[in-house]
Amino acid sequence: MVLVASSLPGIAALAALLFTWVSVEQSGEQLRIAERGQVTGRFNAAIGSLASPAVDVRLGGIYGLERLMRDSPPDQPTIVSLLTAYVREHAHRQVASSADARPATDVHGAMTVLANRDPAADGKGDFNLRNVRLRHLGYMGMWDRARQRVIGISFPEADFSSADLSDADLEHARLTGAVMAGTVLREATLNEAQLADAVLTNADLARSHLVRADLRRIQAAGAQFDNTYLTGAEMEDADLQRASLVRASLPRAILRGADLRQADLRDADFTGADLTGADLTGAKNLSTAGFDGAVLKDTRGLPA
Structure with missing residues (x-):
């Protein structure tokens, strides 16, 4: 009896604690x-x-x-x-x-x-922007106070197939892996944009600005880059088969391992570009392109 009596306060405390816990849980669930x-x-x-x-x-x-x-x-x-x-x-x-x-x-x-x-x-949000008409879309980037630099818009892996983004300001945009097949980006601003692994098949980027843009491994067969500014762009392993680069400006661009077979290179400027291992087999108007100071180690398709 003494043992039971001495245990009662502890049992009561335990019961009170349990009651409190249940009450808190119920309150939390209701909240x-x-x-x-x-x-x-x-x-x-x-x-x-x-x-x-x-x-x-x-x-x-x-x-x-x-x-x-x-x-x-x-x-x-x-x-x-x-x-x-x-x-x-x-x-x-x-x-x-x-x-x-x-x-x-x-x-x-x-x-x-x-x-x-x-x-x-x-999550699994549907980022489908196919066929949208967003000509002259204004700049939407933000100033990151913590990093003291501009943070561009973020549309990784978005689908912009056949969209019209002519003259859109997409500077610093993060478009890694975006699908832009057949997309019109004429005169668009894409300086320092991240487009690695993007699909740009048959896209129109004529007169656009892609200075120091990340274009590594892009799939851009048949794309238009006429009069496009690609100074310092990273285009390593880019697929540019049959692409048009007429009068394109590519000084110091990195095109290591790029596929330029049958591309139209009329009056393209590759001054100081790195074309190590690039394939120019069957490229059109190759004799009119400028390669002053370009790195041409293991480049295929150049005249002997």
Whole structure:
């Protein structure tokens, strides 16, 4: 009896602790349910705003979804898919007769939200921007205070197939592995952009600026690089078969192991470029290209 009596205080304390733990768990679960309900309410409100005929209301919905992505990262894949669908729908149907037409305010807002999201939370979000018309898209990069440098937009592995990005400002953009087959990028600004492993088959990059861009291992067979600025670009192991590089500017570009078979090199400038191991077999207008100071070790296809 003495032993039982002496144990009672400990049992009571243990029971109180257990009761407290259960209460805390119940409270936590109720809080999570309430928070989830709040997220759902915010999501539904933002979706409703996107259907409004008033552009300011639609913008409010777009930026509401941006805040929701930050507050609830698990919902980001759904929001990414929703905003890309919004851009596809609105940018595609705004095909204008004027070559100077710019993206509508709400479309540019949606692209800005997508561009500056945290890609680490994308999950399986559908980043499908095929056939969009985003001529003259403005710059969307940000200044990183911590690193004291510009951080470009981030669209890794996005699908821009057959899109029109003429004169778009994509400087510093992160487009690693992006699919841009048949994409129009005429006069676009892509200086220091990251395009390694991107698919640029039959893309039109005439008169674009790709100074110091990362173009390693790009698949650009049949692409147009006429009058394009590629000074210092990294193009190691790039597939440029049948590409047109008429009057392209490639001083100090790195083209080690690049495939330039049957490419049109009329008046292309390879001054100081590194073409070690590149294949120029069957290249057109090779005699008009300039190779002053270029590294041509093990380069194939050059006249003896």
